[in-house]
Amino acid sequence: MRTLVIVPTHNEADNIAELLTRVRSAAPTADIMVVDDISSDGTRDRVLDTAQRLGQIRLEPRGRKAGLGDAYRHGFRIGLAEGYDAMVEIDADHSHDPDDLPIMLALAEQGIDLVIGSRYIPGGAVPGWARRRLWLSRWGNRYAAIMLGLAINDATAGYRVYRAETLRAIDLDRIRADGYGFQIEMTYRVVELGLKVVEVPIVFRDRIAGESKMHRRIVIEAFWLITRWGLSDLFTQRRRRRTLELTSPPEPHETDIAHR
Numbered sequence: 309m310r311t312l313v314i315v316p317t318h319n320e321a322d323n324i325a326e327l328l329t330r331v332r333s334a335a336p337t338a339d340i341m342v343v344d345d346i347s348s349d350g351t352r353d354r355v356l357d358t359a360q361r362l363g364q365i366r367l368e369p370r371g372r373k374a375g376l377g378d379a380y381r382h383g384f385r386i387g388l389a390e391g392y393d394a395m396v397e398i399d400a401d402h403s404h405d406p407d408d409l410p411i412m413l414a415l416a417e418q419g420i421d422l423v424i425g426s427r428y429i430p431g432g433a434v435p436g437w438a439r440r441r442l443w444l445s446r447w448g449n450r451y452a453a454i455m456l457g458l459a460i461n462d463a464t465a466g467y468r469v470y471r472a473e474t475l476r477a478i479d480l481d482r483i484r485a486d487g488y489g490f491q492i493e494m495t496y497r498v499v500e501l502g503l504k505v506v507e508v509p510i511v512f513r514d515r516i517a518g519e520s521k522m523h524r525r526i527v528i529e530a531f532w533l534i535t536r537w538g539l540s541d542l543f544t545q546r547r548r549r550r551t552l553e554l555t556s557p558p559e560p561h562e563t564d565i566a567h568r
């Protein structure tokens with residue numbers, strides 16, 4: 309499976325070199341692409357240095373800070389155009405442990421359309437989170453699951469493997485959200501298409517170096533989008549149709565009918 313690991317960055321100079329080195333040891337054959345949105349702290353130089361040392365690493369420099377969702381869509385388009393079979397999403401700040409990659413990639417290779425590194429299934433954890441933050445993240449996920457009919461415990465998670473066909477099946481131009489909303493929107497589209505999603509437990513570590521880029525705006529955006537999609541599903545009966553489609557037995561195949 310030709311794999312492209314996409315790492316979005318904005319001012320991650322203190323993290324990126326080590327992260328790239330750890331990804332390389334965990335997935336030695338994967339290519340890596342750093343999508344950097346105008347870092348001013350020397351992130352790009354670190355990427356280029358590491359690329360020279362390790363090879364199979366490239367930098368996609370972008371002229372403005374367009375958000376996490378936009379950075380991933382950019383990376384996905386390039387990866388699809390270049391014929392990769394699988395694409396990985398991973399944060400640069402060491403919150404996601406590259407040592408989880410082999411099992412996630414193995415599942416994708418076995419045909420799972422979307423593999424999610426999940427904090428909220430047995431074996432997953434977020435050590436050291438304040439009660440308020442954990443509450444917001446847990447209930448944000450529960451709200452998304454209820455409103456959108458997702459049987460997924462961590463739809464906001466940003467550590468993922470997509471098979472290329474999954475990304476090809478989704479109209480990336482229609483995906484609008486950023487941050488957590490982007491992750492939920494992508495999950496929602498994958499489920500809507502009836503594709504296979506599996507959650508793998510991960511331990512999510514808080515960033516030690518660098519600053520968080522997720523602001524209140526991104527949480528509010530996610531909340532509004534979930535509410536809008538959920539209500540629109542309800543009024544258009546889309547959710548009911550989706551559930552019926554996913555639970556009803558498959559139609560007899562044309563050849564089966566011909567043989568009868």
Ligand SMILES: Nc1nc2c(ncn2[C@@H]2O[C@H](COP(=O)(O)OP(=O)(O)OP(=O)(O)O)[C@@H](O)[C@H]2O)c(=O)[nH]1
Binds near residue numbers: 317379399400
């Ligand atoms: N290219 C690009 N990368 C971004 C942008 N915003 C965030 N990132 C990167 O996306 C990843 C996740 O962002 P974080 O700020 O760590 O968000 P978070 O993990 O929800 O927040 P913390 O828990 O505070 O770390 C990091 O690698 C960031 O550098 C952006 O606008 N463009």
Ligand SMILES: [Mg+2]
Binds near residue numbers: 401403
């Ligand atoms: Mg982070």
